[in-house]
Amino acid sequence: MKPTWILALLIFLAPAAAAGPASLFPAPDEFPELRVESDKSFEDPAGLTAVENGRLISDVGFDAYARRSWRAGGGTLSLEIIRVLDFRAAYSLLSLLRPAPVLAGPPGDVRAGDGGTLLFAQGRTFVRLRGRDIPGDLPERVARSVSERIGPREERVPALVARLPEPGRDHATLQYFPGLAPLLTHSAGRMPDYVRPGIDMEIARAGYLLDGSRGTLTLLDFPTPQIAEAYFEEFAPRAAPGAHLYGRQAGPLVAFLEGEWTPAAAAEVLDQVRYSYSVRWLEDDKGSPGILWGVPLPLLRTIVHSLIFVMLLAAASLLAGALVAVFVFRRRQNRLKTERVADDDAVFTRLRLR
Secondary structure, three states: OHHHHHHHHHHHHHHHHHOOHHHHOOOOOOOOOOEEEEEEEEOOHHHHHHOOOHHHHHHHHEEEEEEEEEEEOOEEEEEEEEEEOOHHHHHHHHHHHOOOOOEEOOOOOEEEEOOOEEEEEEOOEEEEEEEEOOOOOHHHHHHHHHHHHHOOOOOOOOHHHHOOOOOOEEEEEEEEEOOHHHHHHHOOOOOOOOOOOOOOOEEEEEEEEEOOEEEEEEEEEOOOHHHHHHHHHHHHHHOOOOOOEEEEEEOOEEEEEEEEOOHHHHHHHHOOOOOOOOOOOOOOOOOOOOEEOOEEHHHHHHHHHHHHHHHHHHHHHHHHHHHHHHHHHHHHHHHHHHHHHHHHOOOOOOOOOO
């Protein structure tokens, strides 16, 4: 019965797993004023060569692409739905391709748009809607329809973006890169001296204006604090004398502040770059666990319980074997007794013929 339920579940989930971005397009009768002109969809990254910003989409982590174009009156409307690696990749595309500051959705988890372009990111889906001579709020309604088809919204941003200090931050200048590859593509290979290829990191950047000082804060997130510390110590001696650059390291984070800054204003921004660890004990006996014979008591308890369980299994096996032996013995005794009685009841007749 269990394999049958598993097979039924797989059959039920198969269409959902196979559904691509094209399944998120509005139904044909949902917007009667729209007439479909063309459709295009693919999952091969090679198809991105014909897509605007295709290299950047590939670098953040591409999965599938779908595009539909409509005509409405004398105008046109195009909708691109791009499924990427995760929500960080979708947020990165929004922060790098946005025509306006990033705002909270709906549509989507976060959105950005102006008169002719509307972008939003929702989960691991990035949506780009562009219209020309489209009347009214039609693009907004189409975007909300797609957002509802994607599923529930979550108002979240990448953890590194949330760590950018708020005082003095210009939200219209936010840029987020989940790795070095999209940074290289977006900057056309021109990177700051302190960002070096070959090291896994996330990057978030934003402009700041505080107390008459202005510049750019770049926040790097490394896999471990040890890598961040080594990276920061290696770069610090290379800073040119008199350069308008300040730095700080906190846990796996390294922050660089460049521009025209007074030491006081730079300290005020960098002091907000912090990293704290949260430790939660899964088992807390209000003190350190005791040790007996050099073995921690929780581990010793586990070993003793395992031994007891094995002994119980052995005893159960012996008891079952004894019961089977008694049953077989009694069955043989009954069989022998039955055969003996049959022999006693036998009657022999002896005839002598002459």
